[in-house]
Amino acid sequence: MSTLIKGGLVVNATGAFPADVLVAGEQIAALLAPGFPVQADETIDAGGKYVIPGGIDGHTHMEMPFGGTFSADTFATGTTAAAWGGTTTIVDFAVQAKGTSLLATLDKWHAKADGNCAVDYGFHMIVSDVDDTSLKEMESCVSAGVNTFKMFMAYPGVFYATDGEILRAMQKAREIGGTVMMHAENGIAIDQLVAQALAQGRTDPVEHGLTRPAELEGEATSRAITLAKVTGSPLYIVHLSAAQALDAVTRARDTGQNVFAETCPQYLYLSLEDLAKPDFEGSKYVASPPLRPREHQSELWRGLRTNDLSVVSTDHCPFCFKDQKELGRGDFSKIPNGIPGVEHRMDLLHQGVVKGEISLERWVEISSTTPARMFGLHPRKGVLAPGADADIVVYDPTAKQTISAATHHMNVDYSAYEGMEITGKVDTVLSRGRVVVDGSGFRGAVGHGRFLTRELNQYLV
Ligand SMILES: NC(=O)NCCC(=O)O
Numbered sequence: 001m002s003t004l005i006k007g008g009l010v011v012n013a014t015g016a017f018p019a020d021v022l023v024a025g026e027q028i029a030a031l032l033a034p035g036f037p038v039q040a041d042e043t044i045d046a047g048g049k050y051v052i053p054g055g056i057d058g059h060t061h062m063e064m065p066f067g068g069t070f071s072a073d074t075f076a077t078g079t080t081a082a083a084w085g086g087t088t089t090i091v092d093f094a095v096q097a098k099g100t101s102l103l104a105t106l107d108k109w110h111a112k113a114d115g116n117c118a119v120d121y122g123f124h125m126i127v128s129d130v131d132d133t134s135l136k137e138m139e140s141c142v143s144a145g146v147n148t149f150k151m152f153m154a155y156p157g158v159f160y161a162t163d164g165e166i167l168r169a170m171q172k173a174r175e176i177g178g179t180v181m182m183h184a185e186n187g188i189a190i191d192q193l194v195a196q197a198l199a200q201g202r203t204d205p206v207e208h209g210l211t212r213p214a215e216l217e218g219e220a221t222s223r224a225i226t227l228a229k230v231t232g233s234p235l236y237i238v239h240l241s242a243a244q245a246l247d248a249v250t251r252a253r254d255t256g257q258n259v260f261a262e263t264c265p266q267y268l269y270l271s272l273e274d275l276a277k278p279d280f281e282g283s284k285y286v287a288s289p290p291l292r293p294r295e296h297q298s299e300l301w302r303g304l305r306t307n308d309l310s311v312v313s314t315d316h317c318p319f320c321f322k323d324q325k326e327l328g329r330g331d332f333s334k335i336p337n338g339i340p341g342v343e344h345r346m347d348l349l350h351q352g353v354v355k356g357e358i359s360l361e362r363w364v365e366i367s368s369t370t371p372a373r374m375f376g377l378h379p380r381k382g383v384l385a386p387g388a389d390a391d392i393v394v395y396d397p398t399a400k401q402t403i404s405a406a407t408h409h410m411n412v413d414y415s416a417y418e419g420m421e422i423t424g425k426v427d428t429v430l431s432r433g434r435v436v437v438d439g440s441g442f443r444g445a446v447g448h449g450r451f452l453t454r455e456l457n458q459y460l461v
């Protein structure tokens with residue numbers, strides 16, 4: 001089966017140029033001068049549109065056990081929604097439950113995901129126990145294609161790791177070619193602020209934001225960077241939300257340390273004002289780190305331009321408003337933490353291009369090319385070039401759409417971006433050469449997505 005994508009503007013992280021893209025089987029066969037005569041079984045007209053590498057969302061949580069419930073998207077529904085939004089690869093988190101083994105965890109996540117994904121997928125591993133067994137098992141995870149290990153300085157009693165545990169895991173990561181991913185918030189101090197708020201009868205969702213000050217994200221980020229420096233381990237800060245944390249990352253990067261960071265669309269577009277919405281509406285916006293006052297947003301956009309923020313992932317972690325966020329009515333600390341977004345990352349970041357915050361090429365870089373390199377998937381993913389997987393999005397930059405829960409495909413009963421008007425829209429999506437979304441709707445299949453074993457982080461020096 002061959003497909004010719006004709007007449008579009010090909011956009012890679014390195015530049016944009018008019019070209020036709022020839023797909024043969026699952027791979028890109030050639031980028032051709034526009035109109036170059038070639039036979040293909042199917043032709044897609046991309047006139048007036050961008051042709052970009054499929055999005056790679058390096059931070060999702062499908063079917064995640066958390067906050068006394070499970071995130072509402074299954075691998076089937078979540079990856080289908082991803083495809084609708086032009087994301088053709090996700091990297092999800094396998095979660096080690098305390099007292100269980102990392103390899104059993106990996107088996108459990110394969111059982112959930114294998115045969116159930118509409119697009120390709122990989123795993124990171126959440127390490128909840130740092131002991132000799134888990135540390136040894138990290139080696140086997142790397143052999144199984146999982147070389148990124150998330151740890152938490154937040155959530156005492158759940159995922160929290162002490163500095164000593166983090167240090168040991170970082171030493172192991174350094175030894176085996178892994179990268180530690182860090183949820184950097186000072187959970188011990190936050191727990192005190194939460195207890196004080198509840199004791200004073202402050203129970204509304206906005207308190208989630210007020211009890212997790214930006215300084216405590218900045219402090220934890222600095223501490224994680226110091227531990228990484230002492231151990232020589234690479235470090236990837238997940239879901240960075242605060243200017244103070246960005247400052248710490250910038251300083252470390254300026255000294256040449258292997259420190260990387262991602263932010264998420266919610267921190268670029270939503271704010272503490274959303275958390276303060278009345279009638280428990282604010283619960284829709286509870287995630288950790290919390291949404292910040294608006295002034296952080298311009299700093300985050302600046303960080304994306306300067307590459308101190310290298311990646312934008314969603315931290316997609318959907319909980320329904322009606323029966324899941326409800327668990328925290330009367331006690332904000334019991335609201336399941338997470339915001340849905342896997343379907344809208346490409347569109348939301350395109351608004352950055354429309355508004356002049358980032359270039360067209362940078363849009364592709366932070367949403368596809370850098371995640372591919374960071375998570376060991378490049379050059380198979382993240383670039384339009386001969387030999388790469390034909391994960392391709394035809395994107396209409398002038399189409400208008402309005403985000404709404406009434407039209408989205410994520411298995412969640414609200415949208416954090418309800419009513420937001422977007423310029424640009426996914427037109428056609430190919431996953432390994434197969435059209436999975438086009439004007440007629442979803443043409444893919446649950447089960448089409450394959451597990452990706454990942455190589456080394458390509459940014460390590
Ligand atoms: N971020 C969030 O609130 N939920 C997902 C779990 C995590 O990434 O910490």
Ligand SMILES: [Zn+2]
Binds near residue numbers: 183238239
């Ligand atoms: Zn986290």
Ligand SMILES: [Zn+2]
Binds near residue numbers: 059060061315316317
């Ligand atoms: Zn997360």
